Amino acid sequence: xxxxxxxxxxxxxxxxxxxxxxxxxxxxxxxxxxxxxxxxxxxxxxxxxxxxxxxxxxxxxxxxxxxxxxxxxxxxxxxxxxxxxxxxxxxxxxxxxxxxxxxxxxxxxxxxxxxxx
Amino acid sequence: xxxxxxxxxxxxxxxxxxxxxxxxxxxxxxxxxxxxxxxxxxxxxxxxxxxxxxxxxxxxxxxxxxxxxxxxxxxxxxxxxxxxxxxxxxxxxxxxxxxxxxxxxxxxxxxx
Numbered sequence: 709x710x711x712x713x714x715x716x717x718x719x720x721x722x723x724x725x726x727x728x729x730x731x732x733x734x735x736x737x738x739x740x741x742x743x744x745x746x747x748x749x750x751x752x753x754x755x756x757x758x759x760x761x762x763x764x765x766x767x768x769x770x771x772x773x774x775x776x777x778x779x780x781x782x783x784x785x786x787x788x789x790x791x792x793x794x795x796x797x798x799x800x801x802x803x804x805x806x807x808x809x810x811x812x813x814x815x816x817x818x819x820x821x822x823x824x825x
Numbered sequence: 826x827x828x829x830x831x832x833x834x835x836x837x838x839x840x841x842x843x844x845x846x847x848x849x850x851x852x853x854x855x856x857x858x859x860x861x862x863x864x865x866x867x868x869x870x871x872x873x874x875x876x877x878x879x880x881x882x883x884x885x886x887x888x889x890x891x892x893x894x895x896x897x898x899x900x901x902x903x904x905x906x907x908x909x910x911x912x913x914x915x916x917x918x919x920x921x922x923x924x925x926x927x928x929x930x931x932x933x934x935x936x937x
Contacts, residue, residue: 745926747928754915754928754929754930754931755862755864755870755915755917755928755931756928757925757926757927757928760926768924768925770925771826771923771925804869804870810858810875810876811858811860811872811875811876811917812860812862812870812872812917812926813872813875813881815869815870815871816869817869818869
């Protein structure tokens with residue numbers, strides 16, 4: 709059974725760096741073809757893909773946010789970490805991590821991050 | 826880069842059939858698989874269609890997906906509508922030119 713869970717701060721101040729952790733079980737991120745991605749959703753708005761890391765440490769980023777994002781993995785801990793710098797109120801959203809083997813077939817419950825001073 | 830455009834909302838009565846479209850702005854819709862996700866209020870998205878027309882186990886066969894190269898669009902069709910189908914639906918594909926995942930803007934389905 710594949711499960712994923714996001715964790716991190718619920719409130720960050722503008723200009724701060726956000727660090728989110730995705731802790732997963734039921735699969736290994738060292739298995740060929742497997743990836744873990746991050747997707748966010750501002751309140752009442754659409755899904756937006758942010759980043760994805762593959763089993764071989766290949767990394768992909770949304771072009772519009774690439775300069776602010778870093779994705780890493782710790783295979784031994786079954787974790788993927790996303791950092792986003794220079795947070796702004798428009799970054800207020802629910803952040804999801806999801807398992808990917810071509811499509812996002814398993815999603816975490818999401819974590820709401822509010823950016824406010 | 827391409828965009829996926831969906832209608833903002835659709836509504837239909839229980840028992841009827843509804844189709845939600847997803848139009849790709851550039852490049853062929855057939856170039857990359859299209860997925861469809863259902864998101865009920867307060868919940869995470871779940872896959873209802875993957876690889877254009879495949880249903881995950883547990884998804885009823887009332888849900889079907891297709892692509893149409895002439896309109897460069899994908900469609901999600903839900904037949905025998907139930908009130909539990911009321912949700913937001915998102916299409917998603919992959920932009921292989923820049924190795925990015927693209928989501929549509931979502932369609933709110935109301936079953937009334």
